[in-house]
Amino acid sequence: MITSTSNSQVKQAVALGQKAKYRRETGLFIVEGPKMFKEAPRDWLEKVYVSESFLKNNEELLGDCSYEVVSQEVMKAMADTQTPQGILALVRQPVYKLQDIVGENAHIAALETLQDPGNLGTIVRAGEGAGMTGVLMNRETVDIFSPKVIRSTMGAIYRVPFYYTDDLSDAVTELKKMGITFYAAHLKGQKDYDKEDYRGKTAFLIGNEARGLSDSIVQMADRKIKIPMLGKVESLNAAVAASVLMFEAARQRR
Secondary structure (H helix, E strand, O other), X not given: OEOOOOOHXXXXXXXXXXXXXXXXXXXXXXXXXXXXXXXXXXXXXXXXXXXXXXXXXXXXXXXXXXXXXEOHHHHHHHOOOOOOOOEEXXXXXXXXXXXXXXXXXXXXXXXXXXXXXXXXXXXXXXXXHOOOOEEEEEOOOOOOOOHHHHHXXXXXXXXXXXXXXXXXXXXXXXXXXXXXXXXXXXXXXXXXXXXXXXXOOEEEEEOEOOOEOOHHHHHHOOEEEEOOOOOOOOOOOHHHHHHHXXXXXXXXXX
16 A cells, blocks of 8 residues: 555656646556446556545456555545545556547537646537537647646546647648538627538637637638627637537437
């Protein structure tokens, strides 16, 4: 049993929770809690840690999975959450190609410089519910493997393909060659979002929370669309806007 917070394994878990660079270097990320552990593909698991109290009541959940027992103090040090749930796992990062996010009938969220972890996680989670085939992101978008993003995905991180590109314009160009139509969510959209046809290969461009989409990316869109607002609200949170668009595509495809 690990009882010291200065143990090298504890330090590794802390670094994975705090540093995107270390996550990239190791190819690992952290998940916490019974739900995220249970849904993790077993061949993705690198190491599992459980607290003494968790083990007493949840041995069945672990099955034949190997694990390391840690003290309550150590679990608290390793976890990113204020109130750890008693189980934490180091998980191998999946690697996808651009083609992997296209699927049989592309339904893509293309994100430019999203900074809020909750927004990214919510888009992945809602996207799975809406039948999204994948997520495209530029490098300036928040790290999808950060603990806050992982928690917000509620397990969808295991099932939704994603791809980071060094050049969003180049990636958009490549996807257009595959017959994908790009719709930019924009305040100056020519049409309301529900007046377009998303039954074919579709990608929704969603911009930064404060600045929106850059002019260069807006110019690459095949269509600019808007979500009409009542009251005095001008626009929606990025994750909410993306969800509205993705579920409209899902509705049409049904």
